[in-house]
Amino acid sequence: MFANKRKSFSPFWVLLPILILSGCGPLVGGKGATYREPVTDPDIIVDIFVPQKVWQGTTLFSDNHNLQRPRIVEVNMHGEIVWQYLVPAHLKSYTNPGFDVELLPNNNILFVLPRNGVYEIDRNGNVIWSYKDDKVSHDADRLPNGNTLVVWGAGVEQISDAQVKEINPKGKIVCVKGSDLLLAHLKNTIEKNEGVTPPLDSFDFLTGLRVCFC
Secondary structure, eight states: OOOOOOOOOOTHHHHHHHHHHHTTSOOOSSOEEEEEEEEOOTTOOOOOOOTTTSOOSOEEEEEOSSTTSOEEEEEOTTSOEEEEEEOOGGGGGGOSSOOOEEEOTTSOEEEEETTTEEEEEOTTOOEEEEEEOTTEEEEEEEOTTSOEEEEEOTTOSSGGGOEEEEEOTTSOEEEEEEHHHHHHHHHHHHHHTTTOOOOTTOHHHHHHHHHHHO
Protein backbone atom coordinates (compact mmCIF):
# COMPACT_ATOMS: atom_id res chain seq x y z
CA MET A 1 0.00 0.00 0.00
CA PHE A 2 2.81 2.37 0.84
CA ALA A 3 5.87 2.65 -1.35
CA ASN A 4 9.18 1.92 0.35
CA LYS A 5 11.08 5.14 1.00
CA ARG A 6 14.79 4.55 0.45
CA LYS A 7 17.20 6.99 1.97
CA SER A 8 19.50 8.41 -0.68
CA PHE A 9 22.97 9.79 -0.07
CA SER A 10 24.02 12.93 -1.88
CA PRO A 11 27.71 13.85 -2.28
CA PHE A 12 26.59 17.49 -1.99
CA TRP A 13 26.65 17.25 1.80
CA VAL A 14 30.25 16.05 1.69
CA LEU A 15 31.37 18.73 -0.75
CA LEU A 16 29.56 21.59 0.98
CA PRO A 17 31.89 21.90 4.02
CA ILE A 18 34.91 21.59 1.72
CA LEU A 19 33.62 24.40 -0.47
CA ILE A 20 32.89 26.55 2.56
CA LEU A 21 36.30 25.99 4.11
CA SER A 22 38.15 26.56 0.85
CA GLY A 23 36.56 29.97 0.53
CA CYS A 24 37.92 31.08 3.89
CA GLY A 25 41.62 31.14 3.06
CA PRO A 26 43.96 32.26 0.29
CA LEU A 27 43.85 30.43 -3.01
CA VAL A 28 46.59 27.87 -3.59
CA GLY A 29 47.87 25.56 -6.30
CA GLY A 30 48.66 28.03 -9.04
CA LYS A 31 45.99 30.55 -8.10
CA GLY A 32 46.41 34.20 -7.22
CA ALA A 33 45.22 35.53 -3.86
CA THR A 34 44.42 39.19 -3.23
CA TYR A 35 44.10 39.93 0.48
CA ARG A 36 41.50 42.38 1.75
CA GLU A 37 43.71 42.96 4.75
CA PRO A 38 47.49 42.82 4.26
CA VAL A 39 49.09 39.66 5.65
CA THR A 40 52.22 39.66 7.78
CA ASP A 41 54.83 37.05 6.86
CA PRO A 42 57.70 36.44 9.33
CA ASP A 43 60.03 35.67 6.42
CA ILE A 44 59.63 39.18 4.97
CA ILE A 45 61.22 42.05 6.87
CA VAL A 46 61.52 45.74 5.97
CA ASP A 47 64.73 46.89 7.68
CA ILE A 48 64.90 50.41 6.20
CA PHE A 49 61.91 52.66 5.52
CA VAL A 50 62.27 56.43 5.18
CA PRO A 51 58.75 57.67 4.27
CA GLN A 52 59.97 61.13 3.23
CA LYS A 53 62.34 59.74 0.59
CA VAL A 54 60.88 56.44 -0.59
CA TRP A 55 58.80 56.03 -3.75
CA GLN A 56 55.43 54.99 -2.34
CA GLY A 57 53.79 51.90 -3.79
CA THR A 58 53.99 48.12 -3.75
CA THR A 59 56.88 45.83 -4.66
CA LEU A 60 56.58 42.64 -6.71
CA PHE A 61 59.21 39.90 -6.50
CA SER A 62 59.75 36.16 -6.76
CA ASP A 63 60.40 34.22 -3.57
CA ASN A 64 61.92 30.76 -3.69
CA HIS A 65 63.92 30.65 -0.46
CA ASN A 66 61.51 27.85 0.46
CA LEU A 67 61.88 25.48 -2.48
CA GLN A 68 58.75 23.62 -1.43
CA ARG A 69 56.70 26.82 -1.73
CA PRO A 70 57.98 29.01 -4.56
CA ARG A 71 55.76 32.02 -5.06
CA ILE A 72 55.38 35.51 -6.45
CA VAL A 73 54.68 38.10 -3.79
CA GLU A 74 53.50 41.71 -3.83
CA VAL A 75 54.10 43.64 -0.62
CA ASN A 76 53.25 47.12 0.62
CA MET A 77 55.73 49.57 2.13
CA HIS A 78 55.59 47.76 5.46
CA GLY A 79 56.45 44.38 3.94
CA GLU A 80 52.91 43.05 4.33
CA ILE A 81 51.61 40.78 1.58
CA VAL A 82 48.76 42.25 -0.47
CA TRP A 83 48.84 39.65 -3.25
CA GLN A 84 50.60 36.37 -3.90
CA TYR A 85 50.71 33.55 -6.41
CA LEU A 86 51.86 30.07 -5.43
CA VAL A 87 53.66 28.28 -8.25
CA PRO A 88 51.81 25.01 -9.02
CA ALA A 89 53.36 21.85 -7.57
CA HIS A 90 54.22 20.40 -10.98
CA LEU A 91 56.24 23.54 -11.84
CA LYS A 92 58.01 24.32 -8.57
CA SER A 93 61.17 22.45 -9.59
CA TYR A 94 61.75 25.06 -12.32
CA THR A 95 62.35 28.02 -9.99
CA ASN A 96 65.99 27.42 -9.16
CA PRO A 97 68.31 29.37 -9.18
CA GLY A 98 65.67 32.10 -9.47
CA PHE A 99 62.92 33.37 -11.73
CA ASP A 100 62.31 36.81 -13.20
CA VAL A 101 59.00 38.59 -12.53
CA GLU A 102 57.57 41.64 -14.29
CA LEU A 103 54.39 43.66 -13.73
CA LEU A 104 52.78 44.42 -17.08
CA PRO A 105 50.85 47.61 -17.95
CA ASN A 106 47.58 45.61 -18.00
CA ASN A 107 48.22 44.58 -14.36
CA ASN A 108 49.06 41.00 -15.39
CA ILE A 109 52.26 39.30 -14.27
CA LEU A 110 54.96 37.99 -16.63
CA PHE A 111 57.40 35.48 -15.15
CA VAL A 112 60.06 33.01 -16.22
CA LEU A 113 60.51 29.45 -15.04
CA PRO A 114 64.09 28.47 -16.01
CA ARG A 115 64.27 25.40 -18.27
CA ASN A 116 60.50 25.44 -18.65
CA GLY A 117 59.08 28.59 -20.20
CA VAL A 118 57.57 32.05 -19.87
CA TYR A 119 54.10 32.68 -18.46
CA GLU A 120 51.68 35.58 -18.26
CA ILE A 121 48.97 35.29 -15.60
CA ASP A 122 46.16 37.54 -14.45
CA ARG A 123 45.60 38.46 -10.81
CA ASN A 124 43.48 35.33 -10.30
CA GLY A 125 46.36 33.13 -11.43
CA ASN A 126 44.84 32.23 -14.80
CA VAL A 127 47.43 31.65 -17.53
CA ILE A 128 46.78 34.24 -20.23
CA TRP A 129 49.81 33.47 -22.41
CA SER A 130 52.74 31.08 -22.29
CA TYR A 131 55.80 30.09 -24.28
CA LYS A 132 57.30 26.70 -23.46
CA ASP A 133 60.99 25.98 -24.13
CA ASP A 134 63.33 23.93 -21.93
CA LYS A 135 66.26 26.18 -22.92
CA VAL A 136 64.67 29.35 -21.54
CA SER A 137 67.02 30.87 -19.00
CA HIS A 138 66.49 33.49 -16.28
CA ASP A 139 64.98 36.61 -17.84
CA ALA A 140 62.14 37.81 -20.10
CA ASP A 141 60.69 41.24 -20.87
CA ARG A 142 57.55 42.36 -22.65
CA LEU A 143 58.34 44.85 -25.41
CA PRO A 144 56.15 47.85 -26.31
CA ASN A 145 55.17 46.11 -29.56
CA GLY A 146 53.60 43.23 -27.60
CA ASN A 147 56.39 40.75 -28.31
CA THR A 148 58.42 39.11 -25.54
CA LEU A 149 62.20 39.15 -25.32
CA VAL A 150 63.61 35.94 -23.81
CA VAL A 151 67.09 34.96 -22.65
CA TRP A 152 67.71 31.50 -24.12
CA GLY A 153 70.53 29.07 -23.37
CA ALA A 154 69.89 27.23 -20.11
CA GLY A 155 72.03 24.12 -20.01
CA VAL A 156 74.05 24.92 -23.14
CA GLU A 157 77.65 23.76 -23.06
CA GLN A 158 79.21 26.75 -24.82
CA ILE A 159 78.57 30.42 -24.16
CA SER A 160 78.47 30.89 -27.92
CA ASP A 161 75.23 28.88 -27.93
CA ALA A 162 73.46 31.45 -25.72
CA GLN A 163 70.90 33.61 -27.49
CA VAL A 164 68.27 36.29 -27.06
CA LYS A 165 64.99 35.56 -28.81
CA GLU A 166 62.04 37.78 -29.60
CA ILE A 167 58.71 35.94 -29.51
CA ASN A 168 55.44 37.33 -30.87
CA PRO A 169 52.07 36.74 -29.13
CA LYS A 170 51.44 33.67 -31.31
CA GLY A 171 54.65 32.04 -30.10
CA LYS A 172 56.57 32.60 -33.34
CA ILE A 173 60.25 33.53 -33.14
CA VAL A 174 60.72 36.80 -35.03
CA CYS A 175 64.32 37.53 -34.06
CA VAL A 176 67.28 35.49 -32.79
CA LYS A 177 70.74 36.78 -31.97
CA GLY A 178 73.70 34.86 -30.60
CA SER A 179 76.03 35.70 -27.74
CA ASP A 180 78.88 36.86 -29.98
CA LEU A 181 76.90 39.94 -31.00
CA LEU A 182 75.53 40.35 -27.49
CA LEU A 183 78.99 40.33 -25.95
CA ALA A 184 80.23 42.79 -28.57
CA HIS A 185 77.34 45.11 -27.77
CA LEU A 186 78.02 44.75 -24.04
CA LYS A 187 81.68 45.61 -24.57
CA ASN A 188 80.78 48.72 -26.54
CA THR A 189 78.25 49.74 -23.90
CA ILE A 190 80.83 49.36 -21.12
CA GLU A 191 83.32 51.48 -23.09
CA LYS A 192 80.71 54.20 -23.64
CA ASN A 193 79.88 54.14 -19.92
CA GLU A 194 83.56 54.52 -19.03
CA GLY A 195 83.91 51.05 -17.60
CA VAL A 196 80.54 50.77 -15.86
CA THR A 197 78.75 47.49 -16.65
CA PRO A 198 75.00 47.86 -17.29
CA PRO A 199 72.64 45.47 -15.46
CA LEU A 200 72.32 42.48 -17.76
CA ASP A 201 68.75 41.74 -16.74
CA SER A 202 67.46 45.29 -17.06
CA PHE A 203 64.63 46.08 -19.46
CA ASP A 204 66.58 48.91 -21.10
CA PHE A 205 69.57 46.70 -21.84
CA LEU A 206 67.52 43.90 -23.39
CA THR A 207 65.48 46.43 -25.37
CA GLY A 208 68.73 47.96 -26.57
CA LEU A 209 69.83 44.56 -27.86
CA ARG A 210 66.63 44.30 -29.88
CA VAL A 211 67.08 47.78 -31.36
CA CYS A 212 70.67 47.07 -32.32
CA PHE A 213 70.27 43.62 -33.77
CA CYS A 214 66.71 42.88 -34.88
